[in-house]
Amino acid sequence: MxxxxxxxxxxxxxxxxxxxxxxxxxxxxxxxxxxxxxxxxxxxxxxxxxxxxxxxxxxxxxxxxxxxxxxxxxxxxxxxxxxxxxxxxxxxxxxxxxxxxxxxxxxxxxxxxxxxxxxxxxxxxxxxTVVRRAARTRVHVEVPHADAGRVDNALRAWVQHHDATSGDTVYGERAVFEVWVPADGIPALETELASVSAGALLPVVGEERVVDVPPP
The missing domain is CATH 3.30.230.30 (Impact, N-terminal domain)
Known part of the structure; x- marks a missing residue:
């Protein structure tokens, strides 16, 4: 637990x-x-x-x-x-x-x-307004600008159903999306990204931190 x-x-x-x-x-x-x-x-x-x-x-x-x-x-x-x-x-x-x-x-x-x-x-x-907090793992993924809109929409929909929350998005040579995910939800995120990119996107798993998360 x-x-x-x-x-x-x-x-x-x-x-x-x-x-x-x-x-x-x-x-x-x-x-x-x-x-x-x-x-x-x-x-x-x-x-x-x-x-x-x-x-x-x-x-x-x-x-x-x-x-x-x-x-x-x-x-x-x-x-x-x-x-x-x-x-x-x-x-x-x-x-x-x-x-x-x-x-x-x-x-x-x-x-x-x-x-x-x-x-x-x-x-x-x-x-x-009470803000719930929980331990979440940082995951970021780099996306070509041509695919950024589609991946952004997919990530926004995914976090709403997996007790996760979106982080910062950085636009440089590529778009870098950040999400904070329950540790046991990382495989599901990897599957979602593989589905929307035909296996081309590989998420990078980072540190765990206590963050604000939306209501369940």
């Missing part, structure tokens, strides 16, 4: 949640590493400078093995850790969430804060 990897989100989302007149605005943003996450946090702080708190949580790394959070002045354990738990429960990585709070004059208590921060992050992530 192939190893399962945490998912991520396709792009930034923002969501506002109000409880007892306090506004909680969550920004969820892709972040491939802690430095990128810190840049997102800094931008939210700059943009929402008048908020009382900017509580944060981030998970990064292919395996989601790097995590940190901050209560930013809220009572210890009432904001950052609950936010981080939402990311963990959803099995996400390479993502940062920032919840900016404008105090509404009514104290929520520890339990109320935990619920508010958790709910705000959960509702924001409900609006995000």
């Amino acid at each position: 192939s190893r399962r990897y945490p998912s991520s989100i396709a792009g930034p989302v923002e969501h506002e949640f109000v409880v007892s007149r306090s506004r909680f605005v969550t920004t969820a943003h892709p972040a491939p590493d802690p430095a990128a996450a810190e840049a997102v946090i800094a931008e939210v702080r700059r943009r929402s400078w008048d908020a009382r708190h900017h509580c944060t949580a981030m998970v990064t790394g292919v395996l989601g093995d790097q995590a940190r959070s901050s209560d930013d002045g809220e009572p210890s354990g009432t904001a950052g850790v609950p936010m981080l738990e939402v990311l963990r429960r959803r099995d996400l990585t390479d993502v940062v969430v920032v919840v900016s709070r404008w105090f509404g004059g009514v104290k929520l208590g520890a339990g109320g804060l935990v619920r508010a921060y958790s709910t705000s992050v959960s509702e924001a992530l409900d609006r995000a």
Whole structure:
């Protein structure tokens, strides 16, 4: 059985949640590493400078093995850790969430804060597009320009039915197509290429990497 990897989100989302007149605005943003996450946090702080708190949580790394959070002045354990738990429960990585709070004059208590921060992050992530990740092997094939259109169409159709994804295409003296394929799908790709080229095309198998893949 192939190893399962945490998912991520396709792009930034923002969501506002109000409880007892306090506004909680969550920004969820892709972040491939802690430095990128810190840049997102800094931008939210700059943009929402008048908020009382900017509580944060981030998970990064292919395996989601790097995590940190901050209560930013809220009572210890009432904001950052609950936010981080939402990311963990959803099995996400390479993502940062920032919840900016404008105090509404009514104290929520520890339990109320935990619920508010958790709910705000959960509702924001409900609006995000989740990107699945999996280990795939790079395969590239060089094609004469005269055959590029036909092979391109064949590859696009093939990846849609074999849990694979297309990579970059480079046009030089020949067209070079790149696809990321499950290891056990390489023989089927070789067969497909042989079929569309009367055996003339030979794919070159490269490294394995964890990449974004389309939904099954």
